[in-house]
Amino acid sequence: DIQLTQSPFSLSASVGDRVTISCQASQDIRNGLNWYQLKAGKAPKLLIYNTFNLETGVPSRFSGSGSGTDFRFSINSLQPEDIATYYCQQYDSLPLTFGGGTKVEIK
Amino acid sequence: QVTLRESGPALVKPTQTLTLTCTFSGFSLTTPGMCVSWIRQSPGKALEWLALIDWADDKYYRTSLKTRLTISKDTSKNQVVLTMTDMDPVDTATFYCARSTASYYFDQWGQGTLVTVSS
Numbered sequence: 001d002i003q004l005t006q007s008p009f010s011l012s013a014s015v016g017d018r019v020t021i022s023c024q025a026s027q028d029i030r031n032g033l034n035w036y037q038l039k040a041g042k043a044p045k046l047l048i049y050n051t052f053n054l055e056t057g058v059p060s061r062f063s064g065s066g067s068g069t070d071f072r073f074s075i076n077s078l079q080p081e082d083i084a085t086y087y088c089q090q091y092d093s094l095p096l097t098f099g100g101g102t103k104v105e106i107k
Numbered sequence: 108q109v110t111l112r113e114s115g116p117a118l119v120k121p122t123q124t125l126t127l128t129c130t131f132s133g134f135s136l137t138t139p140g141m142c143v144s145w146i147r148q149s150p151g152k153a154l155e156w157l158a159l160i161d162w163a164d165d166k167y168y169r170t171s172l173k174t175r176l177t178i179s180k181d182t183s184k185n186q187v188v189l190t191m192t193d194m195d196p197v198d199t200a201t202f203y204c205a206r207s208t209a210s211y212y213f214d215q216w217g218q219g220t221l222v223t224v225s226s
Contacts, residue, residue, distance in 0.1 A: 001170050032211075034212040034213075036154075036213070038148075038154070042218075043203065043216040043217060043218050043219060044146075044154065044203065044205075044213070044216050045216075046212060046213060046214050049210070049212040049214075050210070050212070055214065087153065087154050089154075089156070089212070089213075091210065091211030091212060094159070094167045094211075095156065095167060095168065095169050095170055096144070096156040096159070096167075096211055097156060098146075098153055098154040098155065098156060099153070100153045101153045101154070
């Protein structure tokens with residue numbers, strides 16, 4: 001199974017800051033990576049698919065990049081409503097797997 | 108409009124079998140490329156993908172839980188059912204069902220259902 005390692009485990013940043021989360025795959029997954037936002041008490045929300053494609057309706061301050069084994073997710077200007085835990089997920093091969101999550105907080 | 112809703116018991120005893128139902132609308136599992144997965148999140152833990160069934164009735168499972176999981180579909184009722192045998196307190200989690208295409212990104216999710224395993 002493909003393992004996804006996310007870092008950092010958590011981060012604290014100020015409103016307006018740019019934050020970046022890393023997701024490293026245990027083997028080459030080409031561009032097969034998605035990113036989700038999970039807020040307490042709510043269903044997970046797809047933000048980015050196929051590494052860099054923004055899901056419809058998702059603000060453009062969210063972005064994704066990378067290929068192979070190294071991927072990044074960024075929030076260009078952190079907003080209070082972005083407080084959540086973010087997960088990467090690979091779909092290059094079954095079984096599907098998620099990263100360990102990164103909790104984002106406001107400083 | 109696509110919706111998914113999970114249903115099932117809120118409490119199960121250790122060693123029992125859990126049966127969860129995902130009832131969906133706005134799409135059909137007879138459409139080529141359509142898939143439904145089950146995903147869980149235990150308290151304080153990360154999301155875990157559990158199982159997937161696709162329009163062709165192909166089924167895939169999380170490696171570590173393969174012997175305990177069964178996924179099935181009833182296309183006439185627009186439902187996907189997950190059974191998980193031999194439940195243990197560590198299986199306490201919120202269980203979600205989610206739709207994907209064969210590109211395997213989950214674009215629609217249910218609200219989740221919390222299942223507690225306790226005697």
